[in-house]
Amino acid sequence: MRVVLSAYDSRGGVEPLVGLAVRLRELGAEVRVCAPPDEEFEKRLAAVGVAMVPTGQSVRDLVTGRTPPAPGGIARRAADLVAAFHENVTAAAEGADVLVATGLVPAVAGVKSAAETLGVPYVYVSYQPVSLPSPHHPPIPRPGRPLPPEVTDNAVLWERDAEDAQAVFGEAVNGHRASVGLPPVDDVRDHVFTDRPWLASDPVLAPWRQPAGLDVVQTGAWVLPDERPLPADLLAFLDAGEPPVYVGFGSIPMRDPQELARVVTESVRAHGRRVVLSRGWADLALADDRDDCFVIGEVNHQALFRRVAAVVHHGGAGTTTTATWSGAPQVIVPQGADQPYFAARVAELGIGAAHDGPTPTVESLTAALGTALAPEARVRAGAVAGAFHADGAEVAAKLLFETVGRTPSA
Numbered sequence: 279m280r281v282v283l284s285a286y287d288s289r290g291g292v293e294p295l296v297g298l299a300v301r302l303r304e305l306g307a308e309v310r311v312c313a314p315p316d317e318e319f320e321k322r323l324a325a326v327g328v329a330m331v332p333t334g335q336s337v338r339d340l341v342t343g344r345t346p347p348a349p350g351g352i353a354r355r356a357a358d359l360v361a362a363f364h365e366n367v368t369a370a371a372e373g374a375d376v377l378v379a380t381g382l383v384p385a386v387a388g389v390k391s392a393a394e395t396l397g398v399p400y401v402y403v404s405y406q407p408v409s410l411p412s413p414h415h416p417p418i419p420r421p422g423r424p425l426p427p428e429v430t431d432n433a434v435l436w437e438r439d440a441e442d443a444q445a446v447f448g449e450a451v452n453g454h455r456a457s458v459g460l461p462p463v464d465d466v467r468d469h470v471f472t473d474r475p476w477l478a479s480d481p482v483l484a485p486w487r488q489p490a491g492l493d494v495v496q497t498g499a500w501v502l503p504d505e506r507p508l509p510a511d512l513l514a515f516l517d518a519g520e521p522p523v524y525v526g527f528g529s530i531p532m533r534d535p536q537e538l539a540r541v542v543t544e545s546v547r548a549h550g551r552r553v554v555l556s557r558g559w560a561d562l563a564l565a566d567d568r569d570d571c572f573v574i575g576e577v578n579h580q581a582l583f584r585r586v587a588a589v590v591h592h593g594g595a596g597t598t599t600t601a602t603w604s605g606a607p608q609v610i611v612p613q614g615a616d617q618p619y620f621a622a623r624v625a626e627l628g629i630g631a632a633h634d635g636p637t638p639t640v641e642s643l644t645a646a647l648g649t650a651l652a653p654e655a656r657v658r659a660g661a662v663a664g665a666f667h668a669d670g671a672e673v674a675a676k677l678l679f680e681t682v683g684r685t686p687s688a
Contacts, residue, residue, distance in 0.1 A: 286385035288529035290596025297502035306687030356450035363388030498670025526556025545643035593617035605663035
């Protein structure tokens with residue numbers, strides 16, 4: 279069986295495809311991944327022997343502002359993404375049996391069009407339940423289109439979300455579809471989601487609630503055990519004292535990184551703890567030259583999170599999933615999108631704290647850390663980790679074989 283996986287997303291959106299790709303190969307499938315041309319994605323996929331087809335612009339350059347605004351703004355970028363993913367996925371999927379897509383709507387729409395062009399099955403995947411229409415939660419606000427505060431009916435908000443998606447992406451999607459001989463669609467969102475989307479999240483951390491209008495298939499999170507050793511200097515720091523607190527904000531370009539580093543360092547020190555500070559895409563750096571802080575780049579988070587007292591982060595699906603699986607208490611400082619949802623879930627599960635708002639102060643973060651560093655949070659985090667469904671990628675891989683009527687060869 280041949281499978282093409284695609285994502286236009288940050289590291290947290292590409293990493294689950296690594297897990298799925300490895301499980302598919304173990305079952306005898308041939309796999310290719312279409313993803314942004316960022317070096318870290320190419321290295322990660324190369325490390326597990328999976329072919330990658332660079333597609334679209336660099337996500338890191340786009341997020342950090344290195345890519346200048348395009349003439350025509352969002353509409354132009356959307357049109358470029360639709361075209362790039364349709365062209366590259368169509369080429370990569372010659373002889374493929376099924377296409378799997380996640381990430382930004384225009385990129386996914388390009389994959390959906392490729393599936394129609396090739397006449398092969400297509401599966402849409404979300405990593406969090408709140409991006410899928412449901413009466414149990416409101417939609418995530420789209421850029422420049424905040425939810426009307428006077429509307430509290432989730433069904434009405436989801437109707438508006440479909441209208442917003444069509445208004446923002448409809449012209450780009452339908453313009454491209456016309457150029458490749460496909461009919462227009464009047465509901466881009468539901469067109470790409472389909473009526474049977476997959477949800478690749480852990481059912482304890484991020485459950486799907488029924489009833490809802492969609493036939494959602496929750497597979498569990500797509501995780502892959504990371505066997506990479508931690509760097510020797512980081513191991514030496516960890517071994518030199520009590521477990522430190524990890525602080526990192528992943529692919530989020532945080533405002534005033536220097537001030538943020540000061541705030542998080544002082545907050546952690548207020549609890550008598552050391553700091554492991556991840557540079558991330560915000561390029562965080564040490565606040566001073568004291569020896570109780572250590573800065574890291576790309577490392578094995580699974581191994582590191584099992585060695586720390588708590589994890590302070592932005593609340594993306596990837597980091598929250600890894601921290602939960604690792605049994606580490608968390609403090610989530612949500613910046614937007616699905617992050618407030620994961621912050622709320624961490625608080626509800628009793629495995630940490632949800633910071634109130636995106637900009638921490640020493641006082642607010644010190645208080646949140648007090649919750650996460652309490653003994654009961656550590657005990658609860660361990661219990662939730664013990665209930666984590668670590669076989670989600672294997673479940674999804676077997677479902678893909680069933681989808682196309684194939685039998686795994688391994």
